[in-house]
Amino acid sequence: MRHRWLATVTVVAALALCPPATSGADSGPALVLAGNGTSIAHLGVRETTAVASLEHVLGEPSMALAPTPGIENCGVDAMAIWHALIAYFNDDRLVGLSLGPGTKPAGRTSGGLVLGDTLARARAIYGTSLRTSTEQGGAWFVKTGEGRLDGFLKPSSGRTPGPSSRILTIDVGDVGCPAMSP
Numbered sequence: 001m002r003h004r005w006l007a008t009v010t011v012v013a014a015l016a017l018c019p020p021a022t023s024g025a026d027s028g029p030a031l032v033l034a035g036n037g038t039s040i041a042h043l044g045v046r047e048t049t050a051v052a053s054l055e056h057v058l059g060e061p062s063m064a065l066a067p068t069p070g071i072e073n074c075g076v077d078a079m080a081i082w083h084a085l086i087a088y089f090n091d092d093r094l095v096g097l098s099l100g101p102g103t104k105p106a107g108r109t110s111g112g113l114v115l116g117d118t119l120a121r122a123r124a125i126y127g128t129s130l131r132t133s134t135e136q137g138g139a140w141f142v143k144t145g146e147g148r149l150d151g152f153l154k155p156s157s158g159r160t161p162g163p164s165s166r167i168l169t170i171d172v173g174d175v176g177c178p179a180m181s182p
Contacts (some may be wrong), residue, residue, distance in 0.1 A: 035147025
């Protein structure tokens with residue numbers, strides 16, 4: 001019983017720190033991704049706390065939390081989906097988040113990068129810390145003060161990322177095996 005009470009207090013405390021999403025043009029995206037998680041839930045928090053916090057801000061998931069036995073060897077044993085946001089869990093902890101492709105929920109990085117931005121815009125935001133690769137059809141990586149952000153690109157031509165390539169996903173933490181991603 002003591003553990004259930006502690007979990008309830010933890011969830012309630014986490015929800016108190018996460019105000020509900022607001023509407024309006026100047027409110028901006030409710031979801032801000034940084035190298036240590038999101039504005040809603042940091043990497044390493046308990047599964048129940050992360051899901052409750054995400055539900056509080058984003059509503060019910062489009063796919064409820066479910067085990068992922070096929071990718072346990074990739075550092076993920078469960079996941080939940082809110083349209084274009086996937087939350088990945090391992091050993092009862094939030095280990096990763098992937099935003100995109102898609103438009104809901106709206107999100108951005110702490111530096112201001114959003115899905116659909118060009119690689120040129122990403123380079124303007126992150127400068128020389130931004131790296132790219134032709135892996136998986138094009139990928140980007142940046143190390144920030146909070147940790148690492150990365151994701152996939154939609155190349156502008158062929159398989160080589162160029163300045164007009166678009167940000168297809170924004171990922172934080174462990175999002176499973178690369179071969180399982182877009």
